[in-house]
Amino acid sequence: MSKLYSGAEIVFKCMEDQNVDHIFGYPGGAVLPIYDELQNFKSIKHVLVRHEQGAGHAAEGYARSSGKPGVILVTSGPGATNVVTALTDAYMDSIPLVCISGQVPTHLIGTDAFQECDTTGITRPCTKHNWLVKDINDLARTIHKAFEVATTGRPGPVLVDIPKDIQFQKTKYKKPKKENKLNGKSHNHFNQNNIDQLIDLMSKSSKPIFYTGGGVINSGPKASELLRELVYATGFPITSTLQGLGSFPGDDNQFLGMLGMHGTYEANNAMHDCDLMINIGARFDDRITGKIDEFSPKSKKVHIDIDPSSINKNVKVDLAIVGDVKTVLSSTLKSLKQKKSKFLKSNKQKTSKWWEKIQKWRSIRSLDYIGSEETIKPQYAIERLYELTKDKDSYITTEVGQHQMWAAQHYKFNKPNRWMTSGGLGTMGYGLPAAVGVQVAHPKKLVIDIAGEASVLMTIQEMSTAVQYNLPIKIFILNNQYMGMVRQWQELLHDKNYSESYTAALPDFVKLAEAYNCVGIRAKTPEELDDKIIEMLNTDRPVIFDCMVDKVENCFPMIPSGKPHNQMILGPKDQENKKITGKGKSLV
Amino acid sequence: MPNSKSAYSFSNKKEKFDTHIIVVWVDNEAGVLARVVGLFSGRGYNIESLAVAQVDEKLKISRITIVTTGTPQVVNQIKLQLRKLVPVHKVADFKREDKAVIFKEMALFKIVGPNNKLESALKACKKYNPILLDKTKKSNVIQITALRREIDKMSKDLKKFGLVSVSRTGAVAMTRGAEIFK
Numbered sequence: 202m203s204k205l206y207s208g209a210e211i212v213f214k215c216m217e218d219q220n221v222d223h224i225f226g227y228p229g230g231a232v233l234p235i236y237d238e239l240q241n242f243k244s245i246k247h248v249l250v251r252h253e254q255g256a257g258h259a260a261e262g263y264a265r266s267s268g269k270p271g272v273i274l275v276t277s278g279p280g281a282t283n284v285v286t287a288l289t290d291a292y293m294d295s296i297p298l299v300c301i302s303g304q305v306p307t308h309l310i311g312t313d314a315f316q317e318c319d320t321t322g323i324t325r326p327c328t329k330h331n332w333l334v335k336d337i338n339d340l341a342r343t344i345h346k347a348f349e350v351a352t353t354g355r356p357g358p359v360l361v362d363i364p365k366d367i368q369f370q371k372t373k374y375k376k377p378k379k380e381n382k383l384n385g386k387s388h389n390h391f392n393q394n395n396i397d398q399l400i401d402l403m404s405k406s407s408k409p410i411f412y413t414g415g416g417v418i419n420s421g422p423k424a425s426e427l428l429r430e431l432v433y434a435t436g437f438p439i440t441s442t443l444q445g446l447g448s449f450p451g452d453d454n455q456f457l458g459m460l461g462m463h464g465t466y467e468a469n470n471a472m473h474d475c476d477l478m479i480n481i482g483a484r485f486d487d488r489i490t491g492k493i494d495e496f497s498p499k500s501k502k503v504h505i506d507i508d509p510s511s512i513n514k515n516v517k518v519d520l521a522i523v524g525d526v527k528t529v530l531s532s533t534l535k536s537l538k539q540k541k542s543k544f545l546k547s548n549k550q551k552t553s554k555w556w557e558k559i560q561k562w563r564s565i566r567s568l569d570y571i572g573s574e575e576t577i578k579p580q581y582a583i584e585r586l587y588e589l590t591k592d593k594d595s596y597i598t599t600e601v602g603q604h605q606m607w608a609a610q611h612y613k614f615n616k617p618n619r620w621m622t623s624g625g626l627g628t629m630g631y632g633l634p635a636a637v638g639v640q641v642a643h644p645k646k647l648v649i650d651i652a653g654e655a656s657v658l659m660t661i662q663e664m665s666t667a668v669q670y671n672l673p674i675k676i677f678i679l680n681n682q683y684m685g686m687v688r689q690w691q692e693l694l695h696d697k698n699y700s701e702s703y704t705a706a707l708p709d710f711v712k713l714a715e716a717y718n719c720v721g722i723r724a725k726t727p728e729e730l731d732d733k734i735i736e737m738l739n740t741d742r743p744v745i746f747d748c749m750v751d752k753v754e755n756c757f758p759m760i761p762s763g764k765p766h767n768q769m770i771l772g773p774k775d776q777e778n779k780k781i782t783g784k785g786k787s788l789v
Numbered sequence: 790m791p792n793s794k795s796a797y798s799f800s801n802k803k804e805k806f807d808t809h810i811i812v813v814w815v816d817n818e819a820g821v822l823a824r825v826v827g828l829f830s831g832r833g834y835n836i837e838s839l840a841v842a843q844v845d846e847k848l849k850i851s852r853i854t855i856v857t858t859g860t861p862q863v864v865n866q867i868k869l870q871l872r873k874l875v876p877v878h879k880v881a882d883f884k885r886e887d888k889a890v891i892f893k894e895m896a897l898f899k900i901v902g903p904n905n906k907l908e909s910a911l912k913a914c915k916k917y918n919p920i921l922l923d924k925t926k927k928s929n930v931i932q933i934t935a936l937r938r939e940i941d942k943m944s945k946d947l948k949k950f951g952l953v954s955v956s957r958t959g960a961v962a963m964t965r966g967a968e969i970f971k
Contacts, residue, residue, distance in 0.1 A: 325824060326831050330875040333819065350875060492798045510869035513862060694794045763798040 205371040208337050208363060209234040212301060213242040214374050215344040221245055221272050223263065223641050225256040229276025230316055231303030234368035248641055248670060251662035253280050255634035257287020258660065261296045262638030265621045266596055268421060270297040270351050271638065277303045278316030281362075282323060286628060288358045289327040293625025294444060295419055297356035299347050300324075306366040307335055320362045329357040337370040345377040354388045355508040356419055388507050389524035396532050398520050399479070402501055404541060404548070406477035408555045409437045412460065415444030415624070416482015416506060418617045420526035425449070425617040427530035428481065434537060436545050436552060438559055440468035442483045443609055443624045451613030457559065458568070461489040462760050463606040466567035466769055467559055469758075472497050473766035474558070480504045482526045485515040486625070495765035505529050567758040567771055568610050577727050579604065579679045579750040583611040583651065586677060589734050595647040596639045598622065600632040600656030603685035603756045608651040630659030633676060637663055640672040647675070647738070654680040654747075655704055664717040667743040675737055676745045678710060681752045689755045694762075710747035719743035804860040808837070808885040810892060810962045811867060812970070816876040817843045817851040824874050825853055834859060834867055838894070838937070838959030850878065854961050856885075856937070881970045889965050895958045896940045897922070900929045902951030910950035914943060 206214060212235050216224070225248045228236045239247055250256040253275045260271025271291075275284050281302045291298045305314040321333045330350050332343045340363070347359045403409065411432060417424050425448040432439050432455055439449050440460040449456055458465035460472055469491075472478065478500045483489070485504075490496045493515065502518040504511070505526060512521040522529050537544055570580045583604075597612055598621040599605040605622055614620050621639060623631035632650040640648045650657070657678055667674050687702040714721030720740050724733040724747070737744045757772045815821045822841060829836050837856040844852040857867060864882065871880045883890045900910045907929045911919055917933035917940075924930075933943065937960060944955050964970060 321820060322823070325820070326827055329873075487797055494802065508873070510866060510873055512869075514866055517862075690796065762795050 203373065206374045207234065207238070207371050208340055208368040209238040210241075211337075211340050211372070211374050212344065212363070212368075213238055213245060215341055215348075216245055216272065217242060218376055219345070219348045220269075223248060224272040224274050225250055225259045225263070225638065226274030227251075227253050227256060227276065227280060229278075229280050229303065231277035231305060231365050232274060232280075232301075232368075233303075234365065235274065235301070235303070235363075247274070248637070248666065250634065250637075250666050252660065253283035254286050254630070255637070255660055255663040255666065257284045257298070257300070258290070258628070258631050258634035259638030259641070259663070259666075260298050260300075261287060261291050261294075261631070262598055262621050262635030263642045264291075264296050264298060264638075265418075265635075266618050266639040267642040268618060269642075270299050270348060270356075273298060273300040275300065275302050276316065277305055277320065278318045280316075281320040281360075282318060285323060285327060286626075288324055288360065290623050290626040290628045290631065291358040292327050292329070294623065295356050295415060296358065297351040298358035299344075299351050300328075300358060300360040301344075302360060302362050303368070304333065304362045304364040307364045308366070310364065320360070324360045327358070328360050331360040331362065333362045333364075334367055335364065337367050337372045340367065340372075341374055341377075355416075355511075389528050390509070391522045391524045391529060391532075393532070393536070395520065395522045396529075396536050399503055399522065399533060400536055400540060402477055402503060402520065403435060403437075403479075403537075404544070406501075407551045408475045409435070409477040409479065409552065410457075410471050410475040411437055411439040411479050411481060412442075412472065412483055413439060413445045413448055413481045414442040414483025416526050417445055417448040418482075420482065420507075422617055424482075424525075424527040424530060427527060427534060431530055431534055431537075434534065434545060436548055437479075438471055438556070440464070440472065442486070442489055443622060445483060446609060446620045447614035447617045450615045452615065457563075459609050460766075461486075462491070463610065463756055463758065464760075465610075466565045466758055466771065467562035469760065469766040469769060470562045471559055475500045478502045480506075480518070481530070482506060484511045487515070490516065491760045492763055492765045497766070565771065567769070570754075570757070570772070573751065574727060576751045577724065577730055577748060579681065579754055580607050580611055581727060582677075582679060582724075582730060582748050582750060583607050585730055586649070586651070586734060587612045589731065589738065590647060590649070593647045593738075595619070595649060596621070596636075596643060598632040598635040598639060598648070598650045600650070600652045600659075601627045601629045601686075602653045602656060603681075603689065603754075604651055604653040604656075604679040606686075606756045607679070612651070629653075629656035631656075633657055633660050633674075634663045634666075636674040636676070637666055637670075637672055640667070640674050641670070644672075648673075649675045649677050652676055652678045653685060654678050654682065654707060654710070655684045658708075661713070664714070664719060664743060664745070668718050672743060673741050674743050676743075677737075678745065678747055679750050680707075680710070680747050681750050681754070682707060683752060685754075686756070688753075692755065710745050714743075714745035717743075717745075719745065721745050721747065723747040723749065725749045804862075806858045806860060807864065808856065808858050809864050809867075810883045810885060810890070810960060811855045811857055811864075811871070812881040812883070812962055813853040813855070813871055814878040814880075815851050815853060815874075816878070817849045818876055821851070821876045822853070824876070825855075825871065828870055828874065829855070829857070829867070832866070832870065834863065840959035840961050854959060856960050879970070883962060890962055891965060892936060892960050892962050893934050894937055894940055894960045895932065895934045896943070897956045898929075898931045898933070898943070898947055898952055899954040900931065900947065900951045901927055901953045906950045910947050910952070913946055913950065917943065
């Protein structure tokens with residue numbers, strides 16, 4: 202008991218007790234004592250990234266795909282500032298991260314010392330909480346508290362800033378006391394009355410819809426199971442936000458597809474016309490609601506969320522149920538079985554007209570596009586990628602832009618934790634390092650980053666990380682040489698003034714792959730696409746796949762800014778009312 | 790907004806603003822005030838005045854009193870967002886019109902001038918528990934405790950008597966009667 206440990210040792214003792222198996226980091230002057238101890242803790246593997254932002258996104262990918270917190274270790278000054286984007290990204294998308302940063306020694310704080318910055322000041326608005334540890338005796342307690350804050354309630358990033366002298370000082374280490382998580386810290390603030398009200402609303406509704414989000418994923422795989430049970434028991438239609446994809450099977454008939462700005466016609470119209478909206482773990486983001494004053498005008502709204510501040514933030518709701526999705530769903534199912542055991546039967550007739558309406562919207566086939574035999578349509582590329590990988594339990598990450606929306610529209614997810622994308626912050630450059638983190642957590646699984654050529658260049662250096670650790674990630678670039686989403690907005694709203702959205706000097710991605718000592722594959726025509734994808738899948742090394750796609754394809758359907766859900770643009774020929782040909786027409 | 794060129798939609802709705810006094814009990818630790826104030830500035834909430842001091846030496850609890858304005862929805866968000874901060878213990882919210890709550894602010898006025906003006910100044914403050922903290926032949930420092938608008942008024946009215954400097958605190962609040970806020 203009386204053994205003394207250095208601050209650096211305590212950092213790892215804490216990680217051991219928190220069952221950390223991987224950390225993502227980059228050494229530097231102010232964390233050298235911690236790096237010095239790394240070799241003495243064999244159960245903790247360090248992944249050396251090439252830029253601290255990459256460490257952050259890799260930890261996010263790790264966390265999102267495994268349900269465990271992602272751990273980052275960076276140095277002071279630039280090490281800490283470089284990770285700020287990833288912390289902000291994790292804060293927006295509720296991803297549990299614990300970032301340990303080095304700091305200049307306590308006696309130098311405030312003197313503008315070399316590589317000093319006010320790390321806790323800079324990261325205060327982009328973390329759930331952060332700490333500057335100025336006393337070695339506070340270190341262990343602080344780190345354990347950090348893990349607790351990151352992983353409980355609505356998850357999110359935290360940061361612990363440790364000055365270099367604290368890393369050298371010695372003290373005793375005590376294991377954390379196993380706290381009863383529910384002891385006064387329950388995040389469930391609902392009662393049976395709320396559940397009864399919900400069931401009452403459900404039984405009265407003739408035009409219901411479930412609108413589910415990332416909260417279902419964050420609540421754990423059990424929550425997705427319960428969600429499926431509830432959706433099947435009620436027979437209600439369900440739509441999902443970008444972050445919620447995978448919590449309900451994407452190919453199920455009750456699933457209307459993603460909603461929001463680039464959501465399906467049926468999902469958005471159903472949201473607009475419904476009489477009961479049950480929001481489970483989503484937050485009425487502006488990409489979802491469109492014009493807020495005309496958002497679903499005739500519906501009763503129920504909001505299930507673990508974070509009380511999400512309730513009534515953007516949209517006023519009629520019934521708020523504050524609690525963990527899993528717990529709320531299991532209570533709801535229990536009550537439903539007790540009180541309305543024949544719910545599905547009694548409800549089928551009531552909602553039959555609603556389903557007819559939904560089928561009409563569905564028949565518009567809003568995700569269809571005009572195929573081509575000469576150029577690869579980006580949507581087609583994703584469809585083929587999906588068809589060729591759907592039996593493999595694959596993990597998909599994305600960058601940000603058109604390719605991200607096409608991936609969300611055309612890749613169907615059947616399990617939670619398989620889809621890692623930057624939704625809230627919209628961070629270009631997220632997908633490649635996130636794929637690194639996902640592959641670290643799931644070494645045997647297929648991990649694909651569906652990327653754009655502009656986004657991927659923002660963090661391309663992490664290919665070097667993938668090669669170093671033999672992480673066979675697949676970077677599937679939809680290369681249209683434009684910042685596609687920027688170009689699309691310029692076309693729609695700025696009179697086709699494509700200001701600075703074309704990248705005139707792109708690298709040769711195949712040669713780039715070779716330079717990184719991984720594999721480069723290029724596909725130029727729809728004809729060769731399948732073979733090339735299969736070649737990629739058969740390569741047990743990191744691959745950069747340069748998929749040359751149509752340069753000017755736009756992402757549809759789309760709710761233009763300032764418009765409500767029922768005023769979508771369906772496609773390029775929407776006005777002329779021309780028929781859009783079906784998928785798969787490009788080759789046959 | 791027929792032809793918005795924005796990636797965001799705009800709302801032209803104007804809602805009524807109310808004045809609220811938010812009282813926050815926090816751990817008195819480094820950076821805690823920055824967290825609270827940063828939350829207000831970061832989310833675009835308004836701070837009219839702020840008063841903060843430790844109130845429990847043993848438990849190291851500070852009490853922060855913030856006067857803010859906002860729509861009911863915004864004020865509700867302020868409370869809920871504050872409650873999410875780790876060092877925050879509890880948050881109370883009072884409307885300025887609330888009769889069950891006492892609000893007080895303190896002000897120090899420095900008056901420089903001939904004796905008759907100094908006396909007139911002191912007299913003018915009579916309603917607000919004036920205390921003469923310092924007196925010289927040419928100057929007075931007067932302390933008053935009053936409501937915000939009363940201090941606003943006095944700051945104007947005392948000009949003619951030779952007011953040269955004003956220092957004032959933010960509002961502090963306490964419920965009337967034996968009840969305390971839990």
